Amino acid sequence: MGERGIVPRKVKGFRDIDPVTSRLRRRLIEAATEVYRRYGFEHWDTPVLEYADALGKYLPDTDTADEGVYSFRNPEMEPVLDGRGQEVRDDANNVVMTHHVLAMRYDLTAPLARRYAEELWARDDIRSQQPSSPKPPLFRRYQYGPVFRFEAKLDPGRYREFQQLDFDTVGSTDVAVDAEACCVLSDALEATGLGRGTYEVRVNDRKLHKGLFERVGIADETKARDVLRVIDKYDKIGPSGVAAELQGGRIDPGSGAEVPGLGLPSGAASLVIDYVESCLGVEGRENVLARLESRLADTPSGREGLDEMRRIHALLAGLGYGDDRVVFDPSVARGLAYYTGPVFEAVSKLEVREPSGAVRRFGAICGGGRYDGLVERLLGLRVPATGASIGVDRLAELIARTSAAEAEARGPVLVVVMDPSRMADYQRIAAELRAAGIATEVWYGPQPKMKAQMTYADRKRCPVVVIAGGDEFAKDTVSIKDLLRGKELAGEIADRAEWLRRQPSQVEVARAAMVETVRSILAGGNA
Amino acid sequence: MGERGIVPRKVKGFRDIDPVTSRLRRRLIEAATEVYRRYGFEHWDTPVLEYADALGKYLPDTDTADEGVYSFRNPEMEPVLDGRGQEVRDDANNVVMTHHVLAMRYDLTAPLARRYAEELWARDDIRSQQPSSPKPPLFRRYQYGPVFRFEAKLDPGRYREFQQLDFDTVGSTDVAVDAEACCVLSDALEATGLGRGTYEVRVNDRKLHKGLFERVGIADETKARDVLRVIDKYDKIGPSGVAAELQGGRIDPGSGAEVPGLGLPSGAASLVIDYVESCLGVEGRENVLARLESRLADTPSGREGLDEMRRIHALLAGLGYGDDRVVFDPSVARGLAYYTGPVFEAVSKLEVREPSGAVRRFGAICGGGRYDGLVERLLGLRVPATGASIGVDRLAELIARTSAAEAEARGPVLVVVMDPSRMADYQRIAAELRAAGIATEVWYGPQPKMKAQMTYADRKRCPVVVIAGGDEFAKDTVSIKDLLRGKELAGEIADRAEWLRRQPSQVEVARAAMVETVRSILAGGNA
Numbered sequence A, B: 001m002g003e004r005g006i007v008p009r010k011v012k013g014f015r016d017i018d019p020v021t022s023r024l025r026r027r028l029i030e031a032a033t034e035v036y037r038r039y040g041f042e043h044w045d046t047p048v049l050e051y052a053d054a055l056g057k058y059l060p061d062t063d064t065a066d067e068g069v070y071s072f073r074n075p076e077m078e079p080v081l082d083g084r085g086q087e088v089r090d091d092a093n094n095v096v097m098t099h100h101v102l103a104m105r106y107d108l109t110a111p112l113a114r115r116y117a118e119e120l121w122a123r124d125d126i127r128s129q130q131p132s133s134p135k136p137p138l139f140r141r142y143q144y145g146p147v148f149r150f151e152a153k154l155d156p157g158r159y160r161e162f163q164q165l166d167f168d169t170v171g172s173t174d175v176a177v178d179a180e181a182c183c184v185l186s187d188a189l190e191a192t193g194l195g196r197g198t199y200e201v202r203v204n205d206r207k208l209h210k211g212l213f214e215r216v217g218i219a220d221e222t223k224a225r226d227v228l229r230v231i232d233k234y235d236k237i238g239p240s241g242v243a244a245e246l247q248g249g250r251i252d253p254g255s256g257a258e259v260p261g262l263g264l265p266s267g268a269a270s271l272v273i274d275y276v277e278s279c280l281g282v283e284g285r286e287n288v289l290a291r292l293e294s295r296l297a298d299t300p301s302g303r304e305g306l307d308e309m310r311r312i313h314a315l316l317a318g319l320g321y322g323d324d325r326v327v328f329d330p331s332v333a334r335g336l337a338y339y340t341g342p343v344f345e346a347v348s349k350l351e352v353r354e355p356s357g358a359v360r361r362f363g364a365i366c367g368g369g370r371y372d373g374l375v376e377r378l379l380g381l382r383v384p385a386t387g388a389s390i391g392v393d394r395l396a397e398l399i400a401r402t403s404a405a406e407a408e409a410r411g412p413v414l415v416v417v418m419d420p421s422r423m424a425d426y427q428r429i430a431a432e433l434r435a436a437g438i439a440t441e442v443w444y445g446p447q448p449k450m451k452a453q454m455t456y457a458d459r460k461r462c463p464v465v466v467i468a469g470g471d472e473f474a475k476d477t478v479s480i481k482d483l484l485r486g487k488e489l490a491g492e493i494a495d496r497a498e499w500l501r502r503q504p505s506q507v508e509v510a511r512a513a514m515v516e517t518v519r520s521i522l523a524g525g526n527a
Helices: A019-038 A109-121 A176-191 A206-216 A221-231 A234-246 A266-278 A285-296 A300-318 A392-402 A420-435 A450-459 A470-475 A483-492 A496-502 A511-522 B019-038 B109-121 B176-191 B206-216 B221-231 B234-246 B266-278 B285-296 B300-318 B392-402 B420-435 B450-459 B470-475 B483-492 B496-502 B511-522
Strands: A049-051 A071-073 A101-104 A139-148 A161-170 A199-205 A249-251 A258-260 A326-328 A342-353 A359-370 A385-391 A413-415 A440-442 A464-467 A477-482 A506-510 B049-051 B071-073 B101-104 B139-148 B161-170 B199-205 B249-251 B258-260 B326-328 B342-353 B359-370 B385-391 B413-415 B440-442 B464-467 B477-482 B506-510
Touching: A019 A139, A019 A161, A019 A176, A019 A392, A049 A109, A071 B071, A109 A139, A109 A161, A109 A385, A161 A176, A161 A392, A176 A199, A176 A300, A176 A326, A176 A342, A176 A359, A176 A385, A176 B420, A199 A206, A199 A300, A206 A221, A206 A266, A206 A285, A206 A300, A221 A234, A221 A266, A234 A249, A234 A266, A266 A285, A285 A300, A285 A326, A300 A326, A300 A342, A300 B420, A342 A385, A342 A392, A359 A392, A385 A392, A413 A420, A413 A450, A420 A440, A420 A511, A420 B176, A420 B300, A450 A464, A464 A511, A470 A477, A477 A483, A477 A511, A506 A511, B019 B139, B019 B161, B019 B176, B019 B392, B049 B109, B109 B139, B109 B161, B109 B385, B161 B176, B161 B392, B176 B199, B176 B300, B176 B326, B176 B342, B176 B359, B176 B385, B199 B206, B199 B300, B206 B221, B206 B266, B206 B285, B206 B300, B221 B234, B221 B266, B234 B249, B234 B266, B266 B285, B285 B300, B285 B326, B300 B326, B300 B342, B342 B385, B342 B392, B359 B392, B385 B392, B413 B420, B413 B450, B420 B440, B420 B511, B450 B464, B464 B511, B470 B477, B477 B483, B477 B511, B506 B511
Parallel strands: A199 A326, A413 A440, A413 A464, B199 B326, B413 B440, B413 B464
Antiparallel strands: A049 A101, A071 A101, A139 A161, A161 A385, A199 A342, A249 A258, A342 A359, A359 A385, A464 A477, A477 A506, B049 B101, B071 B101, B139 B161, B161 B385, B199 B342, B249 B258, B342 B359, B359 B385, B464 B477, B477 B506
16 A cells, blocks of 8 residues: 555546557657658647636537636736736736636647747737738748647547647648648658558538528527537438427437427528538539539638639649548538638548447548637737647557557567676676667566566567576577567477477577677577 | 737746757657667656646655645546545445546656556555565666646746656666666767767765764754755855854855754764765765775665665676766765665766856756655555656757757748749649658748748748749749858858849759759759
């Protein structure tokens, strides 16, 4: 029992990452950032902790405490600031102090907006918004690291801390940037090892939804968001379920629960369903555009959205990104509240088997879009921006579950300690192997028993152990055991006596030949 | 002005990391982890958030709120657990719930202890501590990432979020591991680019201090810690200042403040000062050991500490790590409260110039030691452990301030946009360069004015810009501007008219020769 009954445990929703997963994460991040870098994005990092007000609240899940954000009061007292950044004073002219609320970042986009706005905050020439003012500068950066979300209801396989890997362009209104973002996502996913055809980048435009609401006559934003939430259930509850929930409501046949309706007139509900169904099974960006054109071209927002998607299509086509990589899908919504134009997500089309035995499509691994309003909140100046985020842990899970090659992750060579008084010799053996670039450790455990050391080697996936006792030291040799080959042979030789006699996976070599022998085993040769 | 007067700003003590520093950090982490990996440490990661009680409180600075740790109540209600991990129930047999306190990790050692203890917690065979019980297993891991400390008084250049890069061995009592740790630190620092002779790893043993206190007759731990704190000021206040603070106190000549004394008898104070001064200017581990031997060999703890240091010395010598890399220094204390045996730190001997103009030694960049009690707190079982941590940000600062080579950090090639209607062509130019492995971006800023684009290229350290207007498209050429060479030449050609006529840093080449021309410029050739 620990001190005063402390139980060693992780916080619920958090986890430790083992060496195989750590390595996979590392590899994915390296491959994807190399693609980001090649597109001219540069690595900027921001703190894990920010002022809560500077981040804002944009998470989809607003039912939870603090709207899904881990936040707390700064232990430090600081001045209260007014909107011009000046300290607020009380009637006695004393600076008013407070503990500001801090928040752990819930994504990497809100901190980017803070960083960008902070730099411009000092520039009166930009903030004053005269016709002669310079435009907000172009800024392109990538960033990766952990983000934190307090999701009250935690689905299996979901965590409250997870890694994101973002790239963003701030300062451009041109949807050429959005088209490029689709190329970046596609290139990055392929660089991490996803085969072409196993994933697709799906593009939509929030303005199409806006056009739909203009057409249907929904002006209220909350109502609009409710409608999108109902649309999102189309796959689950079908057209009649959607129709019912848009209008008078329905009884859920599974749970028997009453689902209230949104009270739309039946004509409006039909238009919504027609929009959802218009592109079902339609292949090719051109064809999707044609369907949407006939439905939304006469609404102001729909027109804008269609023009943006046409431009994106033309640029993608010009760069050779066809329907096998980037598709248009008017059902894509993306949860975050800050998107204003094109939105995109990348999904894996591969199927995975659940622990329950059920087989399902793996689903979304990246998301992004245009958020022209996020910086405005902080700067009072509209600054266009667009970007996307790879869910590193989701992608790692996908690769671990669908690619066998990744399993190979060897541990170091282990130098067995037979005689603790010879520690200096064992350390020199290890140093010699390391000098040849071979990861090697000495056994530092408590007892010099062979069995404990072999168990350790096994647990740590060691490919080779080096053994030297009085015998070997006297002859200036070492014994080298090939554990990989040993495992193979263990299946072939059933008789224990024969095994011990032959020791087929162990050789004794001159000390001078040690490095070469180990190297040859690691390269796949036999001992 | 932002929404409701929100000011875009970072939390005090936190900072953004620019691309040059991000790259340097990345390079250091890669070089050092490669060394760690070679010694058989494997990469494990743990969450940023932990239960506060599981981490414990070990920071040196205990004057601050929550003892220097950012902590807050978990938004989630969870059962209260007893010492056996069972849910506590009230009189009505209901599970007692609470909001446990969460803490942002303040180092990577306490989470390692939690992880190790958590795994063993379930193993009754180990926890029961029978003579036949297996010993706690050997575990070697490395980890890196941000840690968080709320230091109330923030010195310039210090931050509340910083990166650590740790390696640890749990499960071994043998100080051979501590000797190895000194080798790992030395190798890792040299791998990041520190020259031999510019740094030293300083080793001490907490047991020597314990021996000193046994000799002087100080049994109280708080008093002992106070004495160490006074010793630590030796460089600043000299022997007479130390003598005064150990005894009756003194008036600080600078501030005039009264510094209370610890009330030691004068004989005890003399012994302490004699210990501190015994090794001043003494070179060579052997000589330091001889001095300490004569003073501490007759105390039980001193004897133990000296034997440990002798063994460390012998193993280091056997591996060829001489006094040029690892020294013994009895003044090394290390602030963290959990160390129990050998402690070590690596310091740079290079001098840096402060903004104030003062020149100082750069100081400590790594620290570590043996902490045999940290896991015990959680498991009720003494588990030996030892490890060390590189302060990544400190090391990055050192390298940035003392090595000119690191400054070279080029941005991408910029494709200038002269005619926005040709966006597809510009994107294709960029794609072609990228396909050749050259980081390239297209200008997506608002106006196609050349000046804004060149300012952007300059700010982003772009080495080359590619220019194509109607002229070039008609001839199937591009113009390529070498900005690096351009900057050099700008010094040589003073006359603006001549500059414009000669355009010495710009060439027009056939579109088919674009990639080769850019590549040659980047490789250092001329355009």
